[in-house]
Amino acid sequence: MDLDAYVLERAGEWERMEQLASRRRLTAAEADELVVLYQRATTHLSVIRSRTPDPVVVADLSRRLLAGRAAINRGGRLSWRPALHFFTDRFPAELYRTRWWWLAMSAVLTTLAGVLIWYVAAHPDVASLFLSEADITRLVERDFVGYYSEYQAQNFAGQVWTNNALLTAQCIAAGVLVVPVFYLLGVNLLNVGVTGGVMVTADAGDTFLTYITPHGLLELTCLFIGAGVGLRIGWAWIAPGPARTRRAALADRARSGMLIAVGMVPTLLVAGLLEAYVTPSPLPPSVRIGIGALVWLLFLAYALVLGRGAQSRRKADEETGYELPTA
Incomplete structure (x- = not known):
């Protein structure tokens, strides 16, 4: 040659x-x-x-x-661009894409929780099936409020963050089997219903709302998202659609679920910080609830408004070209 x-x-x-x-x-x-x-x-x-x-x-x-x-x-040097792209584009787009699932779960579970609280409050004997008289007294007088200040704030925030992230991830991962999601939701729904019913019966409903609302709006929304996305994954193999196999539909929705699971981690961190620092703070109840409501509304705007724009941009980006990751 x-x-x-x-x-x-x-x-x-x-x-x-x-x-x-x-x-x-x-x-x-x-x-x-x-x-x-x-x-x-x-x-x-x-x-x-x-x-x-x-x-x-x-x-x-x-x-x-x-x-x-x-x-x-392009894997040689650290770059924040992929992370920034994830949180400004991919994550909100997936939240918007799955919105009907988690919005439906939010409506159904919130209604069921309200009905269960009302039922326990209207039938005090129901609470005795789960708690003794001594337990109810401790819950109303000390344990419910004391739970939020029992540990140092930073330790409590980490504990709450870990527990909620694990629960949300379990809902998403167990969604492929469908039934476990309802079990996880049922356990937590029962806990909220019994606790809320006991507090309302003891004329402490305002205390219940004051200590649940600041962090609960965001925290429960994250749980509803995990449940809705998990059930969406399970529905993929039940009804994959006419144009896809069950395997392809399940893979697509599982990828979407994993993206949302990753994005929920920092979101639940914010909820944990609210629960550790805002919920038990000496601020007036209206201020604490207002802070929680503001953060929750900002998240909904992120998921539904920014998410809608991100979903549109993703389609446009596919048509304009591909950009290699840069350092």
Whole structure:
């Protein structure tokens, strides 16, 4: 093989690959071109090594290939751009995409909780099935309010954050089996219903709302999202739709569920901070509830308003081109 002729014939492709690899941003066509040139250059290097292994040519082409592979992978240095993109685009878009599931769960579970609180309050003997008289007295006089200040705020916030994140993740992961989601929801619904009913019976309903609302609006919404997304995953294999197999539908919704699970982690951290620092604070009840309501409304705007825009942008971005991750 005439090495000089071989190199001269393909040198333009290698230079073009190196030129593309040096750019920070590529269009979809340029990204595809880089991948094709990289694949062809690896073949060229293999041919040179097997037939005429000139060390200078091999070293030069190997260097160019390393640059091309680094440009394709772009994993060498830390960048905040993927995280920023996730929280400004992918996560809100998925929340908006699944909105009817978690909004429906919010409406149904909130109604059931209200009915259960009313029923326990109207039938005090029901509470005795779960709590003794001594337990009820301690709950009303000390335990319910004291729970929020029993530990140091930072430790309590971490504990609440971990527990709620685990519960939400369990709802999403168990959704494929459907039934476990209802069990998890039922246990928590019963706890809220009995506690709320006991507090209302003891004329402490205002205390119940004062200590539940500041963090509960956001915290329970996160739980409803986990439940709705989990059931959406389970519904994928029950009714995948006419154009998809059950496997494809389940994979698509499971990916969506994992994205939402990741996004719920910092959201539940905010709820944990509210529960640890705002709920038991000496601020007037109206201020505490107002802070919780404001944070909750901001989250709904993030999910439904920003999410709607992010969903539209995702379709537009697919048409305008692909941008390689940059350091």
